[in-house]
Amino acid sequence: MSNRFHLAIEAGKLSNTVKFYTDVLGCQLDMSEEGKWQDVDFWGNELTLHQSKPRNSDSLERHRHSVDMGDVIVPHLGIHLPLEEYQRVKASVASSVGFVDKPYIRFEDTDYQQETFFVEDPNFNVLEIKSMVKPRD
Structure with missing residues (x-):
């Protein structure tokens, strides 16, 4: 552990x-x-x-920060997944709750190329799920 x-x-x-x-x-x-x-x-x-007391979507104030490929919600937590697991999670999100930010490619043609998407849980915590083309150990 x-x-x-x-x-x-x-x-x-x-x-x-x-x-x-x-x-x-x-x-x-x-x-x-x-x-x-x-x-x-x-x-x-x-x-x-x-x-906790459930958050209300009407009272949410979303902050987006400009990064290389657009504006991302901050704060968020995330995970790097192997491609097969990423594809499974992406399909599950697409067929159930949907995306906050749809899957897209970042840092194309670099060692940091990745596909990423953003989703929120029922209490509006935002998660970034990504898969690296060249995972780092």
Whole structure:
């Protein structure tokens, strides 16, 4: 378990958000405290979903920062996935909740070329899912 990244986020209604991470993204569950928090195996990292007051989309203030290929939502959390896993998650998101920002290619024809998309969980936490053409170890 060394070098695992841990992040705790507000989940709103825990049962709804847990279903997103398991049913849409395909993550596995780990430790929990009933009705309070749930650890999710976020591809080898520990994401802790905390029960909280659900956010309302009407009250959200989205900030976008200009980067190489457009404007990305900040803050967000993300993961680099092997291409096969990325394609599976992309298809699942497309057929269920949809994208905040549709898949696109960044840094084309460089060592950093990647396909990436942005999605949000039921409590409006934004995730960037990407796959690198030349993964770094």
